[in-house]
Amino acid sequence: xxxxxxxxxxxxxxxxxxxxxxxxxxxxxxxxxxxxxxxxxxxxxxxxxxxxxxxxxxxxxxxxxxxxxxxxxxxxxxxxxxxxxxxxxxxxxxxxxxxxxxxxxxxxxxxxxxxxxxxxxxxxxxxxxxxxxxxxxxx
Numbered sequence: 535x536x537x538x539x540x541x542x543x544x545x546x547x548x549x550x551x552x553x554x555x556x557x558x559x560x561x562x563x564x565x566x567x568x569x570x571x572x573x574x575x576x577x578x579x580x581x582x583x584x585x586x587x588x589x590x591x592x593x594x595x596x597x598x599x600x601x602x603x604x605x606x607x608x609x610x611x612x613x614x615x616x617x618x619x620x621x622x623x624x625x626x627x628x629x630x631x632x633x634x635x636x637x638x639x640x641x642x643x644x645x646x647x648x649x650x651x652x653x654x655x656x657x658x659x660x661x662x663x664x665x666x667x668x669x670x671x672x673x
Contacts, residue, residue, distance in 0.1 A: 541566050550659060551586040558593035567606045578611035583667045585616070585659050589652075591623040595630055604634070607642045617662035618646040619655035 540557030543566075551573055553566055570586065577584035593599075610616070622628050631648050638646070649655040 541569075543569060548663075549582075549585065551584070552589070553586065554589040555593055558596055558599055560598050563596075563599050563602055567602050571606050571609060574610055574614055574616070577616070578614045581615075581668075583615040583617070583663065585618075585663060587619045587621065587652075587655055587659060589621045590627075591621050593623075595627065595634075600634060604637065607638045610639075610642055615666050616645045617659055617666065618642075619659050620646065620648050621652055621655055622648055622650060624650070 540559065540562035541553065541555055543551065543553045545551045553570065555562060555566055566588075570588075573584060573586070620631065622631055628648055628650060635643055635646060635648065647655070647658055649658070
């Protein structure tokens with residue numbers, strides 16, 4: 535389980551990448567998004583379904599976080615099959631993030647869901663695995 539500047543991440547046996555941010559400073563946000571983009575590229579190259587859970591509970595939106603997320607979303611490889619669940623702390627963060635989500639390209643909007651409850655996020659990711667996965671997705 536590598537740890538980078540306030541960020542812990544791992545890939546489970548079920549082929550789910552999990553990111554947990556403990557800080558929202560520039561270095562942590564940049565490390566998270568650089569890593570997420572590297573995962574995008576790797577999964578696009580192999581054609582596998584990329585599923586991720588980003589736990590942002592306990593951090594707040596900053597201008598840099600918003601700008602960086604939008605930039606990385608726009609650089610998502612074409613044709614990438616992905617499912618992105620984002621955990622947020624409260625209804626205000628959910629509301630603000632929903633407004634920002636509407637600005638993403640259509641493919642990323644459809645592949646991304648915001649949650650306050652981890653169990654619901656995991657259930658949605660499991661449903662997406664059943665809907666979108668192919669035999670080559672098995673690790």
